[in-house]
Amino acid sequence: MHDVFDAIQEDHRRVKDLFAQLAADGGRPDVAVELVYTLVAHETAEQELIHPLTRQADEELAEERLAEETKAESALAELEDLEIGGSQLKAKLVALRDDVVAHADHEENEEHPRLRAAVPANQLQRLAGMYELARKAAPTHPHPGGPQSATGNLVLGPMSGIADQVRDAARSAMRDG
Ligand SMILES: [Fe+2]
Ligand SMILES: [Fe+2]
Numbered sequence: 001m002h003d004v005f006d007a008i009q010e011d012h013r014r015v016k017d018l019f020a021q022l023a024a025d026g027g028r029p030d031v032a033v034e035l036v037y038t039l040v041a042h043e044t045a046e047q048e049l050i051h052p053l054t055r056q057a058d059e060e061l062a063e064e065r066l067a068e069e070t071k072a073e074s075a076l077a078e079l080e081d082l083e084i085g086g087s088q089l090k091a092k093l094v095a096l097r098d099d100v101v102a103h104a105d106h107e108e109n110e111e112h113p114r115l116r117a118a119v120p121a122n123q124l125q126r127l128a129g130m131y132e133l134a135r136k137a138a139p140t141h142p143h144p145g146g147p148q149s150a151t152g153n154l155v156l157g158p159m160s161g162i163a164d165q166v167r168d169a170a171r172s173a174m175r176d177g
Contacts, residue, residue: 003124004050004131005112011042011135012104019097022090029085032093033141036156039100040076041138043069044163045131046107048170054111057118061111068103072096076159083153084142130173137169138162 018035025031047069055062075096082089116124139162147157 001121001125002128003116003121004127005116005124007128007131008042008046008050008112009108011038012108014038015042015104016101019094019100023094030141032089033084033156035093036076036079036159037138037140037162039072040159040162041135041166043072044166045134045170048134048167049127049131049174050111050115053115053119057114061114065103065107065111068099068106072100072103073159075099079156080158081149081155083149083151083155085153089156126177130170130177133173134166134170137165139165
């Protein structure tokens with residue numbers, strides 16, 4: 001049965017694939033945007049739906065994952081004012097790859113097996129639906145009238161806006177589900 005960790009692991013594969021595309025094809029702007037929005041939405045959804053369960057099962061494990069995510073969030077926040085399609089954005093994103101991949105591997109190898117053993121399977125299946133609703137709340141491309149750089153090119157804009165949309169969707173899915 002498809003559970004929330006299958007959905008999360010799909011996202012991890014997508015993120016790794018986007019990093020590979022970014023490194024390979026000269027950094028198409030839509031790849032960089034999808035990567036950033038996916039990362040912000042993914043980590044926010046995990047924090048809403050998964051890490052509270054991790055904390056109940058193993059406080060230290062939850063703290064380790066959150067510390068990695070806090071570090072990634074501040075790195076992503078530094079990209080907010082960078083031009084989409086600019087070389088700086090690509091270079092800064094590529095520099096994040098090793099930490100992001102290591103974080104995903106820690107989740108898959110430690111957190112997911114721990115929670116699959118601790119949480120009933122039907123709860124993890126229900127969480128998959130909530131996770132997907134939350135993830136879909138994130139934008140896939142920048143708003144055409146969104147924030148611009150001094151030279152008039154679109155920038156990524158505030159990560160907190162994306163996180164808020166995903167957090168609201170996760171909370172309302174939990175209320176309904
Ligand atoms: Fe995470
Ligand atoms: Fe993750």
